[in-house]
Amino acid sequence: MNEAKRNEWADAAWFKATFSDHGGGCVEVAFGKNWVGVRDSKDPMGPTLRFSAAEWNAFLSGVYAGEFDLM
Secondary structure (H helix, E strand, C coil): CCHHHHHHCCCCCCECCHHHHHCCCCEEEEECCCEEEEEECCCCCCCEEEEEHHHHHHHHHHHHCCCCCCC
């Protein structure tokens, strides 16, 4: 990741779900004033996805509605 990208996320407070302590693949999330960042917890210096608050809320609505259930 280049220096400009690293600085963009420098003040972000990243967290992951407590369930993720049980192993497996995990993501971390950080909330800004008008954005939500998502990254791989095993590669914090790797790529980060950035979503608007509206995009994040639409995603969560789909999760709660079961739109992404695999079964």
